[in-house]
Amino acid sequence: MNRLNFAVRTIAIGLGLAASNSFAAEGYPTQPVKMIVGYAPGGSVDTFARIVAPKLGAELGQPIVIENVPGAGGIIAVTRAVNAKPDGYTILMGIVSDVVIAPLVQNSAKYTYKDLTAIAPLGISGVGLVANPQLGIRTFGDLIRRAKAEPGKLTYGATGVGSLPAIAMESFKKTTGADITFIPYASASKIATDVIGGNVDLAISGLPALLEFIKSGRVTPIGVMSHERDIGNLEMPSAGETPELKGMDYYFWTGIFAPGETPEPVVKKLNAAFARVMAQPDVQERFKALGVKVSPPTSPGQFGQFVANSHQQWATAIQEAGVPKQ
Incomplete structure (x- = not known):
């Protein structure tokens, strides 16, 4: 194959993938979406998920099915999300503890925040x-x-x-x-x-x-x-x-994630739907009553940068506090 034919074929494949991703996002979702929660029913994160899930399902036109995967401080759940098929049908409600901190302090966490695709922030508490x-x-x-x-x-x-x-x-x-x-x-x-x-x-x-x-x-x-x-x-x-x-500033953040390599059009669709949910007055009131400050609408890229900055902050804090990796 000469260079010209190779270049044309490469471009065609790229255009085909882009069209395929765009088509997938247009029709997405065509089946229920699973939301993994790394904690038992009744806890704070589970409560957050159960407020959001029916609203997000209404926005997407498909049910959001919550799957509680408790154990190991959320590590099991994040691992499951990381290893799931990156097609938008598995998402994770993650928090700073299991997405960022666990890999820094637990040998059993075989992932980093980079193995997830950041979709949107929920809020801080x-x-x-x-x-x-x-x-x-x-x-x-x-x-x-x-x-x-x-x-x-x-x-x-x-x-x-x-x-x-x-x-x-x-x-x-x-x-x-x-x-x-x-x-x-x-x-x-x-x-x-x-x-x-x-x-x-x-x-x-x-x-x-x-x-x-x-x-x-x-x-x-x-x-x-x-x-x-x-x-x-x-x-x-x-x-x-x-x-x-005066130098102390510790808080929890919660957000929605997908497996790494989830197509960008799907991520954008999830981000937009989630932003509409979090903007609803009754949702904001319910989170306020729970002590959660809802985050403003944020692009996936901006939320991804926030998570990266959080990782750096916690890496420094853990080193300064002398917490050993176990």
């Missing part, structure tokens, strides 16, 4: 710190002073050694010189229950999981581990309001 009311600790300042006066006596519960809340708290300890003993837990709801029962002094978790305990007065809210106050509870001070913690 805070990392809250609460205490047993009997302790009399009501502010970050109170906690720092008590921990320094009684080194090693106070305890805090968080999910997993390499979880976002645990890393945030270890960063808090390193930044302030506070000595607080870490007690690992399997679930956030169990930590809050043990704080109420006096089995552990402090709980640090995603704020949505703590809101009902705070509202009922069963735990004392200390603050959120971010620069700004959180939409979930604007009365809770932010870490940025305490001089010793």
